[in-house]
Amino acid sequence: MSTELDKLNADVERQMRLLDRLPAVEPGSECVEHVRTLVANAARDARRRQEQWTVARTVSGLAAALALAVGLGNLPMVSPTVSGYEAEAELRQWTAALDETSEQVTALVELGTHVDGGEDWDYDNELDALFDTLERTLDDVESL
């Protein structure tokens, strides 16, 4: 800051003491209580949305893992010339993807249980869709 601005700043700061004479004004106590209630409710809503978003991300990850499983599972069928070694590697990948899927299902179910108490968000549709996909995946696996 230049010297001139410094001087002006100091001068204005000194004059600002005039505003200390302003009468104090306070919000009504009912208003403050109302704001506290609204803020608490908004915080709960925001947390719930955050948890729903986490579930949505889990479901997305799960879908990706399932898609990978299906894709890898089908790969030997469309690649009849694949060597035995490659087929084994793909099977290992497929198994890993299925393990991950299993962990994500567990996480999803647990998370759903945690946020379900008294809340109106419904996990039924997400879980139904998930298990439908899983059934289709298993069909694909059986046809290998």
Next chain:
Amino acid sequence: MEPSGLDELLERACRREPAALDELVCRYSRRVFGLLYRLTNERETAEDLMQETFLRVVRTIDRYEHAGRFEAWLFRIAANLARDRARRRGRRGDTLSLDGAEDDGTSRAAELSAPAQHADQLLVEAELGERLAASLDRLSDADREIILLRHYSELSFQEIADLLGVPLGTALARAHRALKRLQADLGEES
């Protein structure tokens, strides 16, 4: 410098812990209301805007980056809401603006400037305070906003200049002009 414990409180508030957000309301509601009341000159409007300010804090605090001062962020929300409200009312043709047309500062000042014979020092101070408030009402929006932000938010003029997007020199010149006018209205010279 941040008040003691604010960093930890803000971390919890960013996780939207209701107790932390409640603490923020308790800590800042008086100052936020004070700013909004002096900017709008209406108790009900100031209370509405205070409510909206804290709700915005809850909605957006996960985007708040604790690099600067929390007060700068909080009071910018409040000041912007007051400005938006005044603009909307201006568009609708209402008489109220941040210049405080609803509360006739001139008549209030004249009424309160009557000689207070036998008044004790407290009453004299109260009268002076009311005259000061009335004089504030007559300042331009921009001039009043700067000195009220300095008074209620406790931000430095440099921080206020940054907040309002004006050079420091402009912010200081506005504040200087506003304070000179207040002093002249009160018959005081620095």
